Amino acid sequence: MNELYTVAEIRQIEQAALAGLPAGTLMQRAGAAAMQMALAMLDNASIASAPRVLVLAGPGNNGGDALDVAARLAQAGIEVTVALYAVAERQPQDARAALGRAQAGAATLLAPGDPGDSAAPSAAGSIYQRHWDLVIDGLFGIGLARPLAGAMRAMVEFINTLPCQVLALDIPSGLDADTGDIVGPGGIAVRAHRTITFIADKPGLHTCHGRDHAGQVSIATLDIDPALLPPAQAFLNGPILFADALRPRPQNSHKGSFGDVAVLGGAHGMQGAPILAARAALHCGAGRVFACFVDEAPGYDPAQPELMCRHAGDFDFSKTTVVAGPGSGGASRANELLARVLDLPVPLVLDADALNLVAADRALQQRLAARTGATILTPHPLEAARLLAVSAGVIQADRLAAARQLAARFQAIVILKGSGSVIARPDGSVAINPSGNPALATAGTGDVLAGVCGALLAQHLPPWQAALSAAWLHGHAADRLVEAGVGPVGLSASELIPAIRTALNALNALCTLGALGALGAQITVNAH
Ligand SMILES: NC(=O)C1=CN([C@@H]2O[C@H](COP(=O)(O)OP(=O)(O)OC[C@H]3O[C@@H](n4cnc5c(N)ncnc54)[C@H](O)[C@@H]3O)[C@@H](O)[C@H]2O)[C@@H](O)CC1
Ligand SMILES: Nc1ncnc2c1ncn2[C@@H]1O[C@H](COP(=O)(O)OP(=O)(O)O)[C@@H](O)[C@H]1O
Ligand SMILES: [K+]
CATH class of the missing domain: 3.40.1190.20 (Ribokinase)
Structure with missing residues (x-):
């Protein structure tokens, strides 16, 4: 599947799918898929002793996905600690239900502040000073609206220094799913080894900062009926898109x-x-x-x-x-x-x-x-910037828009x-090329x-x-x-x-x- 969808398109697909399903179904499917990925990462890491997993859970439904995975991993007997940045009363309904499941199980839930925050010194300390085998990032997904700040920013700074594997849920928190830019000004984003992205693939995972922050991308479609997906305007480039133009030499x-x-x-x-x-x-x-x-x-x-x-x-x-x-x-x-x-x-x-x-x-x-x-x-x-009479920073902040603008203009x-x-x-169609590396x-x-x-x-x-x-x-x-x-x-x-x-x-x-x-x-x- 080479289609890439914008946040606006994913929201529409999500709404259409939710209409036909009991509450919480998609979140539980997301949690189940993420749990399989987490277990595979732990297996591959060949950890000697009992693995310790740190789950970061944000205030919205991305945090709900994280809480669902935390509950599942704890039920499977894995030692799970949740760094919780959500207040139950303000959580969306599905995420609150997932919090209930996590609280009912064996996971440890902590509410850490900044590393030096006197309000929650023990919670922060026990996270910042322990050894972790896997971190699961469920701070923010497609709902990120402004740069990460305060305690969550401090946690991401900490996570990005850890030597262990990091799995991002849907999007590495802090990354713009449409553009691959880091949401700013002065923002920060999780650097993951793997990202399990939900419903469909997204352009921001594959361009600009996306490749560095998302790592290997896998798609969990959550069994959504493909008929609910609109025709895509963006694709991940690969031979399937152009091979029929290649002809054998007569x-x-x-x-x-x-x-x-x-x-x-x-x-x-x-x-x-x-x-x-x-x-x-x-x-x-x-x-x-x-x-x-x-x-x-x-x-x-x-x-x-x-x-x-x-x-x-x-x-x-x-x-x-x-x-x-x-x-x-x-x-x-x-x-x-x-x-x-x-x-x-x-x-x-x-x-x-x-x-x-x-x-x-x-x-x-x-x-x-x-x-x-x-x-x-x-x-x-830089050449694109000169053609559009803007700075290279403006081009990089939305590479898809810049390429479309140049194509339409010329x-x-x-x-x-x-x-x-x-x-x-x-006509506005775009493809993002996934091959290549910094050797180029x-x-x-x-x-x-x-x-x-x-x-x-x-x-x-x-x-x-x-x-x-x-x-x-x-x-x-x-x-x-x-x-x-x-x-x-x-x-x-x-x-x-x-x-x-x-x-x-x-x-x-x-x-x-x-x-x-x-x-x-x-x-x-x-x-x-
Ligand atoms: N609705 C559903 O049933 C499903 C949702 N899914 C998950 O839900 C995510 C989207 O959920 P949401 O729309 O709740 O969005 P998020 O969970 O990404 O975050 C939105 C929440 O964070 C707050 N916020 C945004 N930026 C902030 C910042 N910088 N600092 C502090 N707070 C900030 C918003 O006010 C809002 O409360 C997807 O990425 C996906 O992971 C999946 O589970 C699939 C099903
Ligand atoms: N970090 C990278 N990852 C993937 N591709 C890259 C990277 N850096 C450069 N490239 C590719 O290398 C090529 C460099 O082109 P360009 O900047 O015009 O160089 P030059 O003008 O010196 O030949 C482009 O195709 C670009 O996409
Ligand atoms: K995330």
């Missing part, structure tokens, strides 16, 4: 069958960038690849003599897929060449300096929005890069991504599927390299290129075999 084919890619960039001192993009395009199957330089052009690329190096001013871009921007610089010469390619109806990828040139020039913006050819934009957050497919790259199309945080990997996009466009993938495939393959290759010890420290953009080729061929082989079902399972394993 035997009766030639280099002209797989398109030409021309990379436009490489101003003086930045010639490596278009070379990386061009090599990536070559290794992802483009029939012929040209590296076209804004200033002086090298005779050829000695490490990759298959590339044809040209002076951009002399090159006819009208019959190729164009990747514009890698190392192109911001000079007027680059601006003129960019204006020329924007007016051509060819498939076009805009990266790096091409995006900065567009951001600074209203005429280029109009040309871009008026294009008829397929267009993919690949901004990192009528293009947008890949907003970073942890959990967001791929958006002009090194110069040149963006040039490689642009080259992969170009190669896939040249091979006639529709731009949406080309962008989804490129982002996924790029991240997947980095994940495989890290598994093999090539990173996360010291992975180079050049090393990424053959790994992307391997991943693309493996995917093509699976698609050719019609093994998409198996692929679905594989994606889930990889993504979570």
